[in-house]
Amino acid sequence: xxxxxxxxxxxxxxxxxxxxxxxxxxxxxxxxxxxxxxxxxxxxxxxxxxxxxxxxxxxxxxxxxxxxxxxxxxxxxxxxxxxxxxxxxxxxxxxxxxxxxxxxxxxxxxxxxxxxxxxxxxxxxxxxxxxxxxxxxxxxxxxxxxxxxxxxxxxxxxxxxxxxxxxxxxxxxxxxxxxxxxxxxxxxxxxxxxxxxxxxxxxxxxxxxxxxxxxxxxxxxxxxxxxxxxxxxxxxxxxxxxxxxxxxxxxxxxxxxxxxxxxxxxxxxxxxxxxxxxxxxxxxxxxxxxxxxxxxxxxxxxxxxxxxxxxxxxxxxxxxxxxxxxxxxxxxxxxxxxxxxxxxxxxxxxxxxxxxxxxxxxxxxxxxxxxxxxxxxxxxxxxxxxxxxxxxxxxxxxxxxxxxxxxxxxxxxxxxxxxxxxxxxxxxxxxxxxxxxxxxxxxxxxxxxxxxxxxxxxxxxxxxxxxxxxxxxxxxxxxxxxxxxxxxxxxxxxxxxxxxxxxxxxxxxxxxxxxxxxxxxxxxxxxxxxxxxxxxxxxxxxxxxx
Ligand code: C2E
Ligand code: MG
Numbered sequence: 001x002x003x004x005x006x007x008x009x010x011x012x013x014x015x016x017x018x019x020x021x022x023x024x025x026x027x028x029x030x031x032x033x034x035x036x037x038x039x040x041x042x043x044x045x046x047x048x049x050x051x052x053x054x055x056x057x058x059x060x061x062x063x064x065x066x067x068x069x070x071x072x073x074x075x076x077x078x079x080x081x082x083x084x085x086x087x088x089x090x091x092x093x094x095x096x097x098x099x100x101x102x103x104x105x106x107x108x109x110x111x112x113x114x115x116x117x118x119x120x121x122x123x124x125x126x127x128x129x130x131x132x133x134x135x136x137x138x139x140x141x142x143x144x145x146x147x148x149x150x151x152x153x154x155x156x157x158x159x160x161x162x163x164x165x166x167x168x169x170x171x172x173x174x175x176x177x178x179x180x181x182x183x184x185x186x187x188x189x190x191x192x193x194x195x196x197x198x199x200x201x202x203x204x205x206x207x208x209x210x211x212x213x214x215x216x217x218x219x220x221x222x223x224x225x226x227x228x229x230x231x232x233x234x235x236x237x238x239x240x241x242x243x244x245x246x247x248x249x250x251x252x253x254x255x256x257x258x259x260x261x262x263x264x265x266x267x268x269x270x271x272x273x274x275x276x277x278x279x280x281x282x283x284x285x286x287x288x289x290x291x292x293x294x295x296x297x298x299x300x301x302x303x304x305x306x307x308x309x310x311x312x313x314x315x316x317x318x319x320x321x322x323x324x325x326x327x328x329x330x331x332x333x334x335x336x337x338x339x340x341x342x343x344x345x346x347x348x349x350x351x352x353x354x355x356x357x358x359x360x361x362x363x364x365x366x367x368x369x370x371x372x373x374x375x376x377x378x379x380x381x382x383x384x385x386x387x388x389x390x391x392x393x394x395x396x397x398x399x400x401x402x403x404x405x406x407x408x409x410x411x412x413x414x415x416x417x418x419x420x421x422x423x424x425x426x427x428x429x430x431x432x433x434x435x436x437x438x439x440x441x442x443x444x445x446x447x448x449x450x451x452x453x454x455x456x457x458x459x460x461x462x463x464x465x466x467x468x469x470x471x472x473x474x475x476x477x478x479x480x481x482x483x484x485x486x487x488x489x490x491x492x493x494x495x496x497x498x499x500x501x502x503x504x505x506x507x508x509x510x511x512x513x514x515x516x517x518x519x520x521x522x523x524x525x526x527x528x529x530x531x532x533x534x535x536x537x538x539x540x541x542x543x544x545x546x
Contacts (some may be wrong), residue, residue, distance in 0.1 A: 019098035027052045043070050051084060051096050061088040079105045118192040120170055123177045129191040129199065133251040136203045140244050145204035147244045148211035151258035152218050154196040155236035156447035158418050160228060168228035172235060175226050183217040208243060215239040215272045238266035242275045264341045269415055269445055279341050290342055297351050301327050304359040305525035308535055309496060309518045312510055317535040319375035322360040323525045349383040357397050363528045365401040377409040377439065382416045385427045395434045405435030409460060412438065414446035425456060432457035444480055454491055461488050465499030472504055485512050
């Protein structure tokens with residue numbers, strides 16, 4: 001029994017890596033094995049100091065454990081773990097047994113690291129983020145300084161996965177950390193929340209301006225293409241910002257607020273959005289605004305304005321786009337950005353569409369009575385497209401006003417297509433079956449493939465306003481617009497340019513054979529009763545072609 005006990009203690013002693021020594025209180029080594037002596041010869045002073053000072057308070061008969069860091073001659077680090085016991089004798093020396101734990105320490109720290117980092121990108125994961133967030137919030141609170149949260153997710157990432165496979169998608173995700181890391185400050189924490197969703201924590205002091213600067217850095221990280229599967233792929237990012245303390249005081253509230261803002265940035269195509277209570281269904285202001293909107297729809301507070309669309313070759317107004325406004329009793333005329341993101345998250349969007357459609361059909365019927373053949377365009381949201389009742393609603397409305405289906409164009413945003421392309425495509429087909437025209441709005445903001453473009457039951461593409469705004473100054477926009485027009489014509493689509501603001505751009509669009517223009521150069525959105533005058537003005541001055 002005692003022999004086996006003895007051998008279990010002594011056996012490791014025979015292994016040369018164990019260092020065993022007996023020291024006096026002064027640090028003098030009394031007895032030691034070869035390994036201990038070897039170490040004491042090289043690192044005698046640090047070794048003795050460590051053992052004596054670390055264990056100075058050790059009571060007789062007790063033992064404790066401590067780690068000593070030393071350097072090898074190649075300057076790599078070694079960790080020796082010392083088990084030290086104090087003799088229960090009047091002179092109270094120390095028995096020290098040391099083992100090299102460098103490798104197991106590395107494994108331990110790797111394991112700990114793995115639990116805190118996202119395995120794909122190596123970026124901090126939610127757990128590590130939560131830790132940094134609580135530190136940041138505590139510091140912000142203590143110092144009475146603001147801090148900021150950014151949440152972003154990728155636009156067009158699904159397309160990369162679809163076109164090049166998931167490995168290529170992973171390759172893109174892995175490149176984000178290094179690219180964005182080089183732009184952000186060292187103190188900022190970039191973490192992956194999961195999927196293609198990331199967050200940046202800006203520690204205090206970080207106010208709205210610093211958050212907007214960081215958001216721009218995020219956008220910059222996506223300005224040039226990524227390399228995946230040997231190809232150059234482009235992805236974008238939609239960025240949401242939430243600030244401590246105005247948008248929340250705890251991590252969960254702030255992350256949620258940044259997420260709501262990110263969703264709004266994506267939906268409106270703005271790219272970057274700051275959290276806004278009134279657009280958040282979950283906030284008191286948001287649910288109050290929603291209740292107001294419900295009453296506004298029922299009480300007829302919605303207004304529809306119309307913006308002429310001009311056929312460039314003939315300088316003739318061929319239609320008008322219906323754009324919704326809310327005449328709010330206190331806040332005045334509200335633009336869609338102030339309430340559509342909210343409506344879009346509830347069934348109110350269905351009622352809103354029916355309301356706008358009814359106004360548009362009634363006006364169009366009136367224009368017919370006045371002798372005009374102008375058509376009308378109405379915007380659809382995703383919810384409207386996916387509403388199974390939508391084709392019947394449209395057909396009923398046409399019937400009610402005695403209009404041919406071809407007078408109505410329903411616009412649908414390209415950006416939204418990425419989400420559920422097949423389901424949306426089927427729903428669009430049901431709408432097209434009613435005989436109405438369909439337009440792909442904000443063309444150039446999504447990442448639709450040529451194959452999908454050909455497969456969609458559409459009649460028109462509307463080039464995004466940002467492309468038209470930079471048409472003359474940016475060769476990339478020009479080349480995109482030129483290609484868009486050529487491809488559109490090739491598959492029999494009509495091409496509309498939105499946001500035409502100056503005659504130079506108009507002339508260039510003419511040279512590129514764009515079919516139709518819409519923008520403030522001709523006329524902004526006007527009340528229906530002013531439309532006739534606006535149309536006469538466009539056609540009389542011939543501004544459309546000069
Ligand atoms: P959109 O379909 O791209 O509509 C064109 C927007 O560009 C309108 O903004 C219009 O006022 C603006 N615009 C037109 N010409 C110019 C120009 O030359 N320069 C500039 N800077 N802007 C110009 P609005 O009315 O604020 O509408 C914003 C968006 O809201 C629309 O974008 C559309 O996506 C959505 N929307 C509007 N009405 C409805 C609706 O009834 N239903 C749905 N689902 N969405 C709507
Ligand atoms: Mg539109």
